[in-house]
Amino acid sequence: MARTSKADLTSAGGISFMHAADSIGLQVIKAPADEPWDLLVTVDGNTIPVVIEAAAIVNPEMVQRLITRSSTLKDAIGVVVGDLITAPARDALRDAGWGWLDRRGHMALRANGLYIDVDVPADDRHVVRPPLQPISGVAAISWASALLMAPEDPPSMRSVARRVSLSHSAIVAAAKRLREASLVRADGRPLVPELFWALADVWRPRQVALAQLPSAKIADDRDPLGLGLDEQESGWAVAGTVGAAAWGAPLAIGRAYPPEFYVPSASHLRQSMLRLGESPRFEERACTVAVAPTPLVCIERFEPRGNEWGPWRVAHGLFTALDLAQDRARGAETLADWDPGDFTRVW
Incomplete structure (x- = not known):
């Protein structure tokens, strides 16, 4: 086009x-x-x-x-x-x-x-690129995320559908909307940074502040929270500020900074609230938890380079960057100064 x-x-x-x-x-x-x-x-x-x-x-x-x-x-x-x-x-x-x-x-x-x-009234008469909301729903968020995680070698739609347990047709429909919005090139590669910022605009995790951090003992007890400390497939993933720092983002934070976790499902979120308790004040939180906007967040996890922030696996750098993009105070500035070496910059 x-x-x-x-x-x-x-x-x-x-x-x-x-x-x-x-x-x-x-x-x-x-x-x-x-x-x-x-x-x-x-x-x-x-x-x-x-x-x-x-x-x-x-x-x-x-x-x-x-x-x-x-x-x-x-x-x-x-x-x-x-x-x-x-x-x-x-x-x-x-x-x-x-x-x-x-x-x-x-x-x-x-x-x-x-x-x-x-x-004001929405104006679609003079929109240069058609759909006004090309990314909505888990399928579209998952497909856009998958493209941005491998921008030079896009995955197949079937492989992404299998990874996130969605139908192939749902991913196909999501891909069609991105193409119609000119957010994907003719060869299937994402348009960067436009796709990243379109995804950031709908990236709205609902964080819950918890009074305690989970412990390895809970994970040993049949892992009711789904921490997945010993599993490679799915589990809690650190993102946000701590996750970005673990990937090398230019952030000055200490070991006491409360980690921001993504959990695989709403049931895991409820269990964490019951077992760890909600913090009465956000400023006093031990950590935050949110249901991942796409299953890829909790599937694509990585071992941190050190144990500065505990034994937790971190989410892919893309998801930490999407979290930073929500931070009005310093997010955009941090992203502008961050040139990651372990994954492709797409913002």
């Missing part, structure tokens, strides 16, 4: 912005051809020049490039229009004073006392 030109992206982005602005009562016209702006927005008699930047999927790294490239906006405001603008990218845009329009149905705009942060 041919890549859409920047001019076409900007033109389509401008049209989408005009439709969204009109839906909330703003007056928008195209700027004169001899002006460096794209649009003019009139609010309470004041005219605000707008420069449009557009992309299919907008991630923090792209935002940083846009801000650097457009550092001399002068009296204009920058607005990014995208089919999907990830949460970390939205935060970066807010911090930089930029506006944005996510075609799935949300607009944010700040300028000269104007503050808009509102839902």
